[in-house]
Amino acid sequence: MSKLVKFGGSSLANSEQYAKVINIISEDEQRKVVVVSAPGKRFDDDVKITDLLIQYATQVINKENYQATLDEIIERYAEIANAYDVDEGEFAGIKETFTNLAKNDYKNDEYLMAAFKANGERMNAKLMAAVLNSRGMKARFVDPKDAGIVLDDINPNAANLLDETYTNLESFEYSDDEKLVFPGFFGYTKEGNIATFARGGSDITGSIVATGLHIDVYENFTDVSSIYAINPHLVDNPYPITKMSYREMRELAYAGFSVFNDEAIIPAIKGHVTINVKNTNSPEDAGTLIVPEDEVKHSHVITGISADDRFSALYLHSYLLNKQIGGTLTILSIFKKYGISYEHMPSGIDDLTIIFDRNQASDDTIHALCKEISEAIHPDKLEWIHNYALIMVVGENMAVSVGSISQIIKPLAEKKIPINMINQGASKIAIMIGIDQEYTDEAVVSIYNQFFKED
Template sequence: MIVCKFGGSSVAEAKQIMKVKSIVDADPDRQIVIVSAPGKRNKDDEKVTDMLYNCNSMVQQGHSCRELFKKVANRYTGILNELGMDQKPFLPILDEVRQMIDAGYGAEYAASRGEYLCARMIATYFGWTFLDTDPLIVIKDDGTVHEDTYQNLKKVLKKGEKYIVPGFYGCSTEGKVKTFSRGGSDITGAILSRASEAAKYENWTDVSGVFSVDPRLVNEAKVIKIMTYREVRELAGVGAGVFHEEAIAPVIAAKIPINVKNTNAPLDDGTMIVDHRELEGRPLAGVSAKSGYSRITLRKLMLFKRTGIRHALLTMLHIFGVRPSFSLFGVDSIVWFFESTQA
């Protein structure tokens, strides 16, 4: 059985959703599909999730989001029309979401509705079962997945049933809607892969895999054919945006392979992410970069002859509100990198 996740660009408009259906129909083993909220249709477009955050901001300022929410509703009704679907059954669902946002259910509830509405729509289009992740996926205060999640899902997943699942959100331990960080639909896909004991997790996006370097910066960038869980976590943690770094954790123990593929070029092999690969001939997986960081460099001869110096200096930084994300250590030097917003 294969679990598939389709990102925002793959469900941004009707023609993309038609591609998704063709991909899923091509392999009967594709039985669980996770979807993001509709993304940008072009570079000047707005993501549905951003629209929903704006709706919540409007409510927080003491105003109704009724007019602003019309943009959200129009995205979905437009897609429904282009897919040849009747929009009438969907209108009460849209109105209920708008009312809940207006009632002050908060930013996480508002943001999660993009995936919720998209999954409801695609489930109807496919004729599959809609499976809500609230209250099945339980997210702890620190953003990690509560172990109860897997038993919750195992109890409801039925062999042979085909499911459309909204990504990005679950519920808190208090039972309120809670989201992962942006891009968290990747995590939802990984959770469903582990819970269903999938043979493979396919992550469909708008590029043909993970590149060895950012193709926007280097024209000769090539797709990495195979890499390990550890390698993709390291690259994603410092700027490689194709796959969410936290999505590795649910699948790593079960050693479920991940295939990053392109919705617009489904025959491309993409990138396989596995537990182990042979290093001979290509010891370096890739290079990534991330902006928005500042650096502190400390140099002193025989620095590391001083016992406890690392801990003492790190404690001092924490006192001043600086929490480094990365560090480099030399014989006579320490370099810390931290988000510039902390400076």
């Protein structure tokens, strides 16, 4: 059996965390491939390296003095390098790379930003390989370009993988006695420019590499010992999920489970890779397995509840809306004009609600969009709902359980929490509930208690 291990930013924040990672890699010979994020926060008020690199890039774009930011970035890496006696010449290359970011030529500012961000992971992978070699483990840094990780060029800061990547990875040569260290989060366009994935991109890289190299198990190390049935900040001793399906994880991650990126599941499904979410600070804990649905048996009707309040909604009421040929197309065309994609669109014969991620639009854009829709459709009512939250209640057993919807709705009715929208997916393993943002935590805890209170 072969394993890929991926470490998040909190697992690599400083030299002390590095020590834990080195032990994890060294204690299991099956851990052949390592994927790293950029160093994260060392403490609550700290700044992630990625955020410092965004600051550095912004200062360069605006022609501001960036030296203090650059010095802070280099110092973070130097602390780790010094703790492990990394060769001075090797670290000099890392320092030079960060310095030259401000001097290099880029296609445009978007590609500049992508290149700055990506080098947080890229230099951390180089540093990790150097540290492993200094500890007697044969390790090789693998640049995504050399491995053939190819991305599209539509959006350099939220790029998509091209399928040829898997062919490239299958032909990638390496020896059985070496550890491969990949940086997460980015790849290269066909023109040779750096492009990054969207949020949680290192998780995506882990899944891609595991699939392309035909790895059996993808161990994703983070700062929790399990994926829980609810956000652990909301209740004491939350119920731990020992095993869940790919599609359960995707549904939960979409609406707020930040432990694992929802897009990262797709490559793992393609390669039938078992994912094991584990704790860097307590690696002996079993963690949570993410597997195909036919390998899952749950003791509860639902597996987990997640929520996200990043949404807004546009509600319109127009009599005979269902008879207006092309009406919905007109509305969506206006959304497209303003560069806004929708997440969900529940409707009735006279009503339509369009739910979308509000981070896509400023207040001015929303005002212009509503004005244009009003002029094009002439609705009887047009309402903008700014603070909109979505709750996802997920479980493979829901597909075969009678009355699960009533059990979910009951505690919300008892708490007098108004429901704006409810939708069950075609798979019947997920129910989505739209509510006002102010009720989010109360609603999630109420549903959790309905199913897990005895546990």
